[in-house]
Amino acid sequence: MLIKHVRARDPLSSEITPRAVFEGRRRLLKAAAAAGVWAFAPAGAKAAKPVRGEPIPNLAPWPKSLSEPPTGYELATTYNNFYEFGFDKEDPARHSKSFKPRPWTVAVEGHAEKTGTFDFEDLIKPHQLEERVYRFRCVEAWSMVVPWVGVPLGDVLKRLVPTAKAKYVAFQTVLRPEEMPGQRLPLLKWPYVEGLRLDEAMHPLALLTVGMYGERLPNQNGAPLRLVLPWKYGFKSIKSIVRIAFTETEPPTTWNIATPREYGFYSNVNPQVDHPRWSQAKERRLGDPFFSPKRPTLMFNGYAEDVAHLYAGMDLAKLY
């Protein structure tokens, strides 16, 4: 079992560097810069510090959080695949500043008793927000460790009361080409859509996420509402969700539409099934030293004990 249990005295990641302290440090740096101490530092090299989000109060720690130190905040918020904001990793942080994540409504449709349009806060409010430190593994063979803030997706879906016909759940990202420059280019089919089998969506690891690092989600990380599915490749964890639909048949998914040979419906992290472009056997943990070996990728990203039963009897080489 690779998931380590957090001891009661372990701090939340948001507590490791108190806000006032790092803000104080930053003020000091600014003062030093003004004093010309950094005269020889290149302009703008370290200047683009991210604007931190609003802290989220009353987070419950999650007993199964990883005890590994989380990837740095700056790194996790400046190296993103969110093609709606551009196709380079730095584009989402750069081009999402004018995106408005509030007010935000989510349309609930399909085979459920409670359908309609909900303010996303109303979907989340009845549940206790948890901070969960998960591994995050991209299909491009890099990975992070991120402290997410959210509620179990299954708990929210249960309150919507799916009917017997509901076999899958489909999700859709917002379509706002005026705020999302990537959506003005037809390089993927917009809006982005994703889907899960209902039992996957109900799995307690599936997190309906509203924050990270103890704060509201930054725009570039999928504000205000995204999925985090730690046993699947990152692109399954759809961002900026505006539609949740209970369906009877397997819903289409964006990357599968784009390149079916490369991206399947399930897209579970699996070191034994290679992607045509990337070996999935190992991964580059961001933040590791420049000269260091990659780390071995774990089956279901280390969550095999929790999720393997969902796929019992399936040929994972075919249903990738």
Next chain:
Amino acid sequence: MTRLAKPIVFALCLLPLAWLAYRGWTAGFGAHPQEYVNRFLGDWALRFLLTALAVTPLRQIGNWPQLARFRRMLGLYAFFYVVLHLSSYVVATHFFDWAAIGKDILKRNYITVGMATFAMLTPLAATSTAGMVKRLGAARWKKLHRLVYLAGIGGVFHFFMMVKADWREPLLYAVILSGLLGWRVWRRARVKG
């Protein structure tokens, strides 16, 4: 001035590398430094390869015979950046994980093509000296060095096959390469006809 032209071009060609070192020293290479360095060097390898391939068309179109003397230097710089690009792949991306590299070459098409391109450029760099031209004989040397056209195609394909969705940049390189090769074909046909 003309005496200085060669050393100036030589120094200019080192600028991307100098910039990389400067950035590494001052700001670092960002969130995924291995990827940053590898892509940066790959970009410049391809740019130098296309620049070397542009010498002859520019020389002929612009009636600018002085350009010819930069061709070998630009070609060797292309190879230089290719070697750095490949080294960063071995050392930074994979940290000498030879088994993973071997599998990549066999299974990942864009890596296969990239390695083939490197294999094509190596004999060209090795035979770039005046002595080698003499030893091979001008006709055979010229024939061998036509491999550079295939290497150019290989380099662009290597880039094209690597991208997931945003093919705009590799497309730009493809258009430039088509122009450079197409012009040669067109001229040859015109001269013959």
